[in-house]
Amino acid sequence: MSRGVPSSTRPKADKAAFGIAIFLAALAALIFWDASRLTAVANYSRIGPATIPIVIATCLLGLAVWTAIAARAGDFPARERQQIAPAAWVVGGLVLQMLCLKTLGFSIATGLLFAMTAAAFGKRKLYITIPLGIVLCLAIWLLFAGLLQLSLPAGPLEHLLRR
Amino acid sequence: MSTFEFLLQGLLVAMQPMNLVYALIGVTLGTAVGVLPGIGPALTVALLLPVTYRLDPGGSLIMFAGIYYGGMYGGSTTSILLNTPGESSSIVTALEGNKMARAGRGGPALATAAIGSFVAGLIATIGLAFIAPAIVKLALVFGPREYFALMVLAFVTVSSAFGDSTLRGLTSLFLGFALAIIGIDQLTGQTRMSFGVPDLLDGVEVTTLAVAMFAIGETLYIAAQGDQGPEKVEAVRGSVWMTAQDWARSWKPWLRGTVIGFPIGAMPAGGAEIGTFLSYATEKRLTKHPEEFGHGAIEGVAGPEAANNASAAGTLVPLLTLGLPTTATAAIMLAGFQQYGLQPGPLLFATNPQLVWGLIASLLIANFMLLVLNLPLVGLWVKLLTIPRPWLYAGILTFATLGTIGANPSVFELGMLLAFGLMGYLMRVFGYPIAPVVVGLILGPLAEQQLRRALAISQGDPSVLFTSPIAAVLLTIAALALIVPAVLRARGKGQVLSQLAASED
Numbered sequence: 001m002s003r004g005v006p007s008s009t010r011p012k013a014d015k016a017a018f019g020i021a022i023f024l025a026a027l028a029a030l031i032f033w034d035a036s037r038l039t040a041v042a043n044y045s046r047i048g049p050a051t052i053p054i055v056i057a058t059c060l061l062g063l064a065v066w067t068a069i070a071a072r073a074g075d076f077p078a079r080e081r082q083q084i085a086p087a088a089w090v091v092g093g094l095v096l097q098m099l100c101l102k103t104l105g106f107s108i109a110t111g112l113l114f115a116m117t118a119a120a121f122g123k124r125k126l127y128i129t130i131p132l133g134i135v136l137c138l139a140i141w142l143l144f145a146g147l148l149q150l151s152l153p154a155g156p157l158e159h160l161l162r163r
Numbered sequence: 164m165s166t167f168e169f170l171l172q173g174l175l176v177a178m179q180p181m182n183l184v185y186a187l188i189g190v191t192l193g194t195a196v197g198v199l200p201g202i203g204p205a206l207t208v209a210l211l212l213p214v215t216y217r218l219d220p221g222g223s224l225i226m227f228a229g230i231y232y233g234g235m236y237g238g239s240t241t242s243i244l245l246n247t248p249g250e251s252s253s254i255v256t257a258l259e260g261n262k263m264a265r266a267g268r269g270g271p272a273l274a275t276a277a278i279g280s281f282v283a284g285l286i287a288t289i290g291l292a293f294i295a296p297a298i299v300k301l302a303l304v305f306g307p308r309e310y311f312a313l314m315v316l317a318f319v320t321v322s323s324a325f326g327d328s329t330l331r332g333l334t335s336l337f338l339g340f341a342l343a344i345i346g347i348d349q350l351t352g353q354t355r356m357s358f359g360v361p362d363l364l365d366g367v368e369v370t371t372l373a374v375a376m377f378a379i380g381e382t383l384y385i386a387a388q389g390d391q392g393p394e395k396v397e398a399v400r401g402s403v404w405m406t407a408q409d410w411a412r413s414w415k416p417w418l419r420g421t422v423i424g425f426p427i428g429a430m431p432a433g434g435a436e437i438g439t440f441l442s443y444a445t446e447k448r449l450t451k452h453p454e455e456f457g458h459g460a461i462e463g464v465a466g467p468e469a470a471n472n473a474s475a476a477g478t479l480v481p482l483l484t485l486g487l488p489t490t491a492t493a494a495i496m497l498a499g500f501q502q503y504g505l506q507p508g509p510l511l512f513a514t515n516p517q518l519v520w521g522l523i524a525s526l527l528i529a530n531f532m533l534l535v536l537n538l539p540l541v542g543l544w545v546k547l548l549t550i551p552r553p554w555l556y557a558g559i560l561t562f563a564t565l566g567t568i569g570a571n572p573s574v575f576e577l578g579m580l581l582a583f584g585l586m587g588y589l590m591r592v593f594g595y596p597i598a599p600v601v602v603g604l605i606l607g608p609l610a611e612q613q614l615r616r617a618l619a620i621s622q623g624d625p626s627v628l629f630t631s632p633i634a635a636v637l638l639t640i641a642a643l644a645l646i647v648p649a650v651l652r653a654r655g656k657g658q659v660l661s662q663l664a665a666s667e668d
Contacts (some may be wrong), residue, residue, distance in 0.1 A: 020593065024334065027341055034356050047618050049348040053355060053609045056340045063334050077327070079595045087588070088384035090560070091581070094379070097564060098577040100598060114557045120386045121553035127567055133557070139564060148214060148570035 010097035017071030024064035089120035105155015106145075107137040166242030170292050180253055182225055189226035190532045193233020198241050201381055202559055205491040205601070209373035210562055213570035220503035221518045227496050228479070232284060232526065234492075239468050240275035240544050241270060252429045253471065255439040259456070259573035264397035266459050271405045275413045275461055277537040278467040280373050282414075283421040287476030290425055291483075292523050298484040302509040307616035308628050310485075313610050314610040317343040317487055319641045329649045331595045338586075339522040339603020349612060362458075362575040369498040373491070374505070375580045376597050378563035380587020382556050383567040387588070393567055396548050406443030416446050417477045419468030420581045423576050426491075427470075428477020442470035445496030476526070482518060483507050486609070491598040494605045498663045517636055555620035616659040 034058065035050040070076065093116025099107035112131030115126055123129055136158070141158060144150045154162065176182065182392050196207045208227050215223040221533050232666050238253035243260035256276065263272040304312075323332035348364030362524040405413065423445065424438035446466040456463060481487040486508040488494035500507050505515065512519050539546070578593040590597060616626075621627035 011585055017593070020334075027338075027506060031341060031344070031356065034358075038355065039303055039354055049351045049353045049355060052614070053344050054345065056337060059333075060341065062339050063330065063337060066330050067334065079592055079594075080388065080389040081581065082592060083389040084387070085388065087383045090379075090383055090386050091585070093560070094577070094581045094584070095563075098574055098581065101572070101574065101577065106568065110561055110568075113564060114561050117557040117560045118553040121551075121552040121556055129557075133561075137561065140561070144214070144565065144569065149217060150214065152565070152568055153572050155467070 014071040014074055014076050018077045020066060021064045021068040023070060024060050024067060026061035028057040028064065031060070045069040086120040093098065093117050093120075094111050101153055105158050106141050107157050108132050108155055110137040110140075111135075166293055166296055169296075169516060169520045170524055172517070173522075173524030175526075176221070176517055177225070177525035180221055181219070182568075183224040183523065185226040186229045186403065186529045186531055189229020190233040190236075190529050192226075193230035193235075194237040194533065194536055194544060195547060196230070197234040197237020197239075198239055198547045199237075199550075199555065201385060201556065202381075203377065203492075204231050205495055206374060206377035206563075207234070208492060208495045208499065209370045209377070210566040212370045212495070213566050215499075216502065216570075219555030220505065221521055222516070223503075224302075224496070224522055225529075227499050228522060228526055229529045229532075231474070231475055231492050231496070232535060233536075234367055235284075235472045236280050236537050239280070239464075239472075240273060240537070240541065241462070241548065243272045243276065245548055253439075253468075253598055254436065255331075255443045255467040256464055256471075258443070261397070261459050262457070262459035263461065263464065268461075269411050270457060272459075272464050273541050274405045274538060275409060275465045277470040277534060277578060279413065279417040279420065279465045279535040280472040280537075281530055283416045283424065283473040284476060284533070285527065285552075286421050287425045287428075287473040288523065288526045289532065291429075291476050291480055291526075292328060292479055292520075294429065295484050295523070298480065299392075299509040299512045301345065305485075305509075305633070306631070307613040307620065308379030308631050308634045311610055311613040311617055311628065312484065312631075312641070313487060314606055314632035316637050316644070317481075317489055317606065318603070318610070319644045321602045322596070323645055323648065327594070329645070329650075330654060331593075331650065332599055335595050335597070335599035336603045337589065339600040340607045342372065342600070343607035343611075349608065350615060354514070358537065360575075363638040364366065367579070367604060368570065368576075369495060370570060371576060371579055371602070372583055373495055373601050374563045374566055374623030375583030376587035376590075376600060378559055379492075379580065379584025379596070381593060382560055383584060383588035385552075385556065386662060392519060396545070397445065402498050409461055412452075412461050414460045416442070416466035417469040418468040419445060419449075419612075420471075421473040425477045427455075428474030430489075434655045436441070438470035439467035442466040455624075464504060466595075479523075479526075483511070483522075484509065488606065491601045494602045498605055502568045510646055522620040525568070552625060553603040 009118075031053050035053040038050040038053075039094070044127035093113040096116065097109045097113040100112065111130060111134030114136065118129045118133075119126065137156060138161070141152055141154075142161070145152045145154075145158075177186070187297060188516045192207060193506075197203060207230050211223075211227070211230075216224070228430065239260065242253040243264050245261075254569035260272045260276065261270060283367060318336055322336035323329045342365070345363055347354055347364055350602065354364060420438075420442040425444045427438040427441070443463055443466060444553050446460075446462040447453070450456065450462050452460060478488075478490055478493050482490055482493045482496060484507075486497065486506055488497045505511060505518070538631065564580065567576055570576070587597060590600075617627060618625065
């Protein structure tokens with residue numbers, strides 16, 4: 001299958017797919033390394049905690065080779081053009097939430113995520129979306145932490161309400 | 164006791180007011196997520212697992228099953244009115260359903276989908292009640308090697324028998340296996356793949372993986388497609404009631420769809436999609452109005468919708484009787500059972516008949532609720548389709564992270580959520596299926612356990628795996644399910660298989 005560009009002679013090798021093959025091989029190596037330090041408990045079934053990981057790693061290695069061959073033949077399906085900017089907004093929101101969760105509490109951290117995700121889809125007025133997100137998440141916090149006793153981290157806003 | 168008595172007893176359990184409330188919440192939520200594009204029943208159940216941790220097990224499971232059924236109903240609404248299937252199993256419905264809506268026959272299309280789903284759901288649930296005890300009896304003679312063979316078959320069908328690439332299906336499955344080894348080995352207590360990180364000792368949570376793959380991966384993927392302009396929602400014009408002719412053309416496809424969908428769901432063959440495609444092909448061949456196909460034939464909506472609901476009920480057969488999930492939603496429901504320390508399988512029918520039969524009976528009730536929710540109230544669900552995408556996806560991510568934070572409020576867990584979310588995004592970009600990762604993560608450790616038990620009994624002799632007739636037959640079917648599609652694809656006949664792609668739900 002060609003990937004967007006009309007391929008006249010032989011299809012071009014797929015660099016990104018080679019990356020996948022390398023990732024799979026690295027994952028297999030990691031499992032082999034981890035399995036090698038497991039002490040083989042000598043039991044009469046000859047199959048211990050390391051057996052299955054070794055089987056899985058061997059299969060992953062085989063899949064890595066197969067992926068590399070497919071990548072060389074250009075066998076991967078056509079990919080649509082990806083826009084990095086909106087996806088980066090979403091990732092940024094998730095990172096921000098992760099960093100703020102412990103210090104600023106659930107509502108502020110998740111409110112920021114809410115606003116960043118909305119921004120990814122075109123609502124860029126952060127001075128509206130951030131307060132909106134925080135109020136919404138505060139309501140969610142009251143509902144879930146209060147009624148369902150979920151342990152959602154509390155920050156300054158939540159402490160203000162709890163008093 | 165006979166099946167009837169068990170079912171009556173189950174109805175008494177299901178009629179308890181609290182359980183009715185759970186069922187109602189389940190079907191309402193299920194319909195809502197079925198209607199909304201971007202989220203499906205698998206994700207919803209995953210999100211609710213941590214929230215329901217402290218609730219009553221029976222009630223929560225009734226709610227989960229209600230979500231599964233509701234998702235199947237709701238998906239049809241999106242397909243018909245938006246031409247964007249809400250669930251993978253509603254793709255076929257969109258073919259004829261959306262054409263009907265554009266021709267101003269959206270009402271009858273919705274009605275035949277809802278009534279067909281009801282008929283199929285009812286028949287298939289009764290089928291489930293009568294088949295389950297027989298399979299439970301059969302499963303009692305199953306030893307570790309038979310279970311292992313059964314799981315191998317499930318692995319093959321979920322990952323590579325359908326879909327467009329054996330390579331990518333198997334890669335997804337093995338990624339799931341690799342994640343499954345993380346944590347403490349169940350038999351010897353040694354830590355594997357944890358690298359001294361305490362957060363990894365408990366392994367990767369199924370909910371974290373599912374939420375990351377389905378919610379975050381999907382959101383990133385949709386965001387990265389850029390702005391594609393507003394989608395057109397077809398208004399429901401004219402009467403929602405079906406004419407006498409509509410009824411006459413619908414009832415046979417409903418029954419045929421049920422007959423096609425139920426066995427496919429009940430076999431470890433993965434996915435409700437396959438039944439819908441077969442049903443569509445059947446209706447197209449048998450119809451008296453072939454000229455209407457492609458322009459809004461009511462049979463093309465009635466049959467596949469019935470097949471899709473029947474196979475949802477069918478999926479519960481292996482899940483309840485063998486503990487074997489064949490779809491992502493079923494895999495997460497299995498995690499729901501495990502959360503309460505319950506292991507579905509023949510033993511559960513003996514030790515906890517109240518719960519099992521209460522669950523089955525509540526599905527019958529859920530079906531009646533869904534008919535009411537989806538016929539007179541369909542206008543309400545249509546409004547959900549008009550939620551602008553920024554708010555929809557912002558809300559999805561808020562609730563997705565809420566579930567994870569509620570289960571384990573740690574920065575590490577959120578980091579895993581992000582990492583798996585990025586993985587889910589890249590897998591979508593490169594055309595890898597998502598369901599095998601989830602099934603591999605949850606079923607992998609169970610398969611390892613059965614394999615090691617079988618080999619412990621045989622003192623390490625692997626030939627024991629093939630010497631049981633049942634296991635040998637199952638493994639042969641698994642091998643065929645792996646090889647035949649691969650050969651078909653290599654000879655350029657893979658289009659049919661890729662259409663049958665078993666995917667997320």
